[in-house]
Amino acid sequence: MVEIVGARELAKTYRLGNSEVQALRGVTLEVAGGEFVAFMGPSGSGKSTLLHLLGGLDRPSSGEVILDGQAISHLSDDDLTRLRRDKTGFVFQFFNLIPTLTVAENVGLPFxxxxxxxxxxxxxxxxxAVLEWLELTGKERHRPDELSGGEQQRVALAxxxxxxxxxxxxxxxxxxxxFTSGTEVLEHLxxxxxxxxxxxxxxTHDAKAAAYADRVFFVQDGRILEEIVLGRREEHGAKPLIDRLAQLGL
Ligand SMILES: Nc1ncnc2c1ncn2[C@@H]1O[C@H](COP(=O)(O)OP(=O)(O)O)[C@@H](O)[C@H]1O
Ligand SMILES: [Mg+2]
Known part of the structure; x- marks a missing residue:
């Protein structure tokens, strides 16, 4: 396995005034190039914090992040920004498109x-090419508010x-x-x-979405509680994951 993304004993504590929130409490994992992994777990369990750290959007309180095979603690903020720009793409729940720009202009922003x-x-x-790949040909000159939610998320994915x-x-x-638009986005990923x-x-907090992954990490209280190996999606639907989660009482 060639590791492209990884975590070593990752911890993250947020400070809010006098109080502290331990969002991650020691996460270690390796993701191989070309894998599809999912983090599942309840709200507040630390999933977004983990994704932000793995993607180099934020730095851990302790532990190490591997991104594109490099330990990011050795990188300056500028080098990390460059690495993130060259090697990663992000999609969020809210599409974060710029309303005054057309579809093609939004998609061209990374350039x-x-x-x-x-x-x-x-x-x-x-x-x-990427608009065609995401079945958005013909929408190039539209503005985000002229598109459905599913189309807007496909623009964000583009x-x-x-x-x-x-x-x-x-x-x-x-x-x-x-459900239908969500399934399209998952199929495109x-x-x-x-x-x-x-x-x-x-x-995701949704088992049907997580079931697209090769491996699912169940996150609880800032830790990986369970790793569930599913294998390639073509070989299974959501049932093996849902059954396994039920066995575990999750
Ligand atoms: N920027 C922040 N400042 C303070 N606390 C935060 C911040 N981001 C997340 N948290 C807290 O860290 C914990 C994990 O949050 P998060 O990673 O967003 O969980 P999830 O994505 O699983 O819902 C929660 O208790 C949340 O309130
Ligand atoms: Mg979240």
Whole structure:
């Protein structure tokens, strides 16, 4: 296994005035390149904190994060920002699209952030390709408020994928969608994994969503309570995960 994302005894404590919240209490795991993993668990268990740390959006209180095979504690903030920009894409529950920009402009933002022209022939072709990949051809000139929730999340996913990141982090990407639109987003994440060999790190409280993953980590109270190995989605539906969670009383 070639580790692309990992955690070693990760802990994170938030300080709020005089009080402290121990959001993570020692998480160790390894994710191989091309794997699809999911973190499941109740609200407040530390899933988003873990995803933020693994994706280099925040730093741990103690422990080590591995991203693209590098220990991030050795990186300066600038180097970490560059690594994140080059290797990762993020999708969140709220689509975070810029309402005044068109679909194509929203999807082109990562090029701008990287100091590249989204309208160059090469980059415009990448934008068109990712929009086609996400079945958004014809929507290029629309603004976000002219799209359904499912379409908006697919635009957010297109923006996350346009630079072909090695790792895609998704925090409750279906949390704001109806079942059908949510399933489409999960199918697209799964296709990115299988057809483009991208590593997917999904956070969800929904067992049906987590069941797209090869492995599911059940998070509780800032720790990994259980690791459930499912194997590739083509070989199973959601039932093995739901049965296993029931056995564990979760
Ligand atoms: N920025 C923050 N400041 C203070 N406390 C936080 C912050 N982010 C999360 N927490 C707390 O850390 C714990 C874990 O939160 P979170 O990682 O968001 O859990 P989950 O995503 O599983 O719902 C919760 O008790 C939450 O209130
Ligand atoms: Mg969360």
């Amino acid at each position: 701008l952030v990287a100091g590249r022209d989204p309208r160059s022939a090469e980059n415009a072709a990448e934008i068109a 923006r996350a994928l346009v630079m072909r990141p090695a790792v895609v982090f998704a925090d409750e990407p279906t949390g704001n969608l109806d 799964f296709r990115s994994c299988v057809q483009r060999e991208q590593t997917i790190v999904l956070v």
